[in-house]
Amino acid sequence: MSEGSSQALPTLLGDSILRRLLKRNSSLFSELSWQTAISGQTSAQLHEVIVRLRASLRGRRVVILIGANDCVKGIPASRTRTNIHKCILLLKRLKCSISICEILPIPKLGKLASRINK
Secondary structure: OOHHHHHOOOOEEHHHHHHHHHOHHHHHHOOOOHHOOEEEEOHHHHHHHEEEHHHHHHHOEEEOOOOHHHHHOOOOOHHHHHHHHHHHHHHHHOOEEEOOOOOOOOOOHHHHHHHHHH
């Protein structure tokens, strides 16, 4: 694959949910996704990855799905929103085309549901 066509493939930014998608369909996403879709990653850690790889991310199409691990680790939703917003602002400065995904609510979360709804 040429450098130009590699740039056209979207880069996944997120956690294990996107990592599993990448494993099943690696030809649909940029090679950089292996460095940016990281199992266990929180929104704050994703921001650090974006800062570290900013030169490689410049001008790319990116797909973000992040926040599930924040919830599991008890990080307040307000902090998760702030971290995601910081990621988006940085990606905009890098002239990235950004798609944001979300997962549907999981009805049987038990105690975890109270963390999500804070």
